[in-house]
Amino acid sequence: GENVEQHPSTLSVQEGDSAVIKCTYSDSASNYFPWYKQELGKGPQLIIDIRSNVGEKKDQRIAVTLNKTAKHFSLHITETQPEDSAVYFCAASAGNEKLTFGTGTRLTIIP
Amino acid sequence: EAGVAQSPRYKIIEKRQSVAFWCNPISGHATLYWYQQILGQGPKLLIQFQNNGVVDDSQLPKDRFSAERLKGVDSTLKIQPAKLEDSAVYLCASSLVEGAKAFFGQGTRLTVV
Numbered sequence: 051g052e053n054v055e056q057h058p059s060t061l062s063v064q065e066g067d068s069a070v071i072k073c074t075y076s077d078s079a080s081n082y083f084p085w086y087k088q089e090l091g092k093g094p095q096l097i098i099d100i101r102s103n104v105g106e107k108k109d110q111r112i113a114v115t116l117n118k119t120a121k122h123f124s125l126h127i128t129e130t131q132p133e134d135s136a137v138y139f140c141a142a143s144a145g146n147e148k149l150t151f152g153t154g155t156r157l158t159i160i161p
Numbered sequence: 162e163a164g165v166a167q168s169p170r171y172k173i174i175e176k177r178q179s180v181a182f183w184c185n186p187i188s189g190h191a192t193l194y195w196y197q198q199i200l201g202q203g204p205k206l207l208i209q210f211q212n213n214g215v216v217d218d219s220q221l222p223k224d225r226f227s228a229e230r231l232k233g234v235d236s237t238l239k240i241q242p243a244k245l246e247d248s249a250v251y252l253c254a255s256s257l258v259e260g261a262k263a264f265f266g267q268g269t270r271l272t273v274v
Contacts, residue, residue, distance in 0.1 A: 056203075082260065093165075093252055093265035094204065139203050146259035148194075148217055151203030 052077040054142050056152030063130055064160050071155045073140035074122040080142040083116060083123045084149070088137045098125070127157075135159045163187065165266035167253050173272045179241035182269045186234070186255030192216075194263060195228055195238050196252040204252055210236065211259055243273045 053076040063069045075083075081102035086094035100107045100114045100123065107114050111130075116123040123142075127134055137156050141149040166185040174180050186193050191212050196204035207226065209217040212233040221228070225244070230236040240247055250268040 054203075084262065086265075091267075093254075093267045096262055096264060099262060141203075143260070146216075148206045148209060149204075149263060151205070153203050154201075 052080060052142055052144070052147075052150040054140060054150050054152040056140050056155060058155060059153065060156045060158070062158045062160055065130055065132060067130055069125075069127045069130055069134070069157055071125045071138055071140070071157070072122060073124070073142075073152050074120075075142040075150075076121070077142070077144055078121065079144040081145065082143045083114070084141050085112075085114060085125050086139045086141065086151075088139065088154075090136075094139060130159045132159050132161055165253055165255055165264055167251075167266035167269055169269055170267065171270050171272075173274060174243055176245055176273050177242040179239065180243055180271060181237050181239045182251050182253075182271075184236045184238070184253030184266060186236070186253070187264060190255035190257055190264075191233070192256045192259050192261070192263075193230055193236050194254040194256075195236070196254065196265075198250040198252055198268070200249070207238070209259075216259065240271075243271075245273050247271060248273045 056073045084099035087097045088094045113126040137154045140152040143149045193210045195207045198204045207221045208228045210230040228238045252268045254263045254265045256263045
């Protein structure tokens with residue numbers, strides 16, 4: 051089955067700086083890669099996703115890049131703000147199969 | 162648009178007792194998922210429904226966990242009897258169809274003592 055590894059497990063950045071979280075996947079058939087943000091006591095919230103037919107997608111301060119050859123994808127957050135502090139999860143799936151999640155990154159924005 | 166609704170938000174039970182969780186997906190979403198999230202880990206799929214049929218229950222501990230989605234809308238997840246290691250957040254998610262964007266509810270935090 052699919053295996054998703056996520057790094058780093060914790061990340062602290064100064065407010066206004068950029069944050070990058072990286073994930074690798076094992077199943078070359080995976081073609082859908084969403085990113086979720088989870089705040090304390092809440093369910094995961096979908097913030098951006100990418101399919102394997104594109105290499106990069108951007109939504110305001112958030113971007114995701116995908117390297118199918120290397121089987122890795124990354125989340126980039128620019129101009130970080132205190133409200134970006136949360137746990138971020140990457141995930142991968144192939145077609146209609148289940149999402150397999152990474153282990154999460156706790157992002158802390160230092161004012 | 163209303164999101165995925167789950168209840169209860171919190172539940173504390175003793176081991177060997179039973180418990181049930183309820184989920185109401187986003188209106189019109191055919192696919193419903195139950196995930197288990199142990200503290201410090203990513204969500205793990207327990208069961209996936211397409212309408213009222215089971216698509217994937219390969220990681221559901223069927224000796225103690227059961228789930229149903231009657232009429233293809235609401236769903237319930239039951240644990241009987243509960244074990245200490247079942248302490249986790251149980252998340253329900255739904256998507257329009259299989260493979261589409263999945264949206265999560267707030268989850269039910271279960272503590273087994």
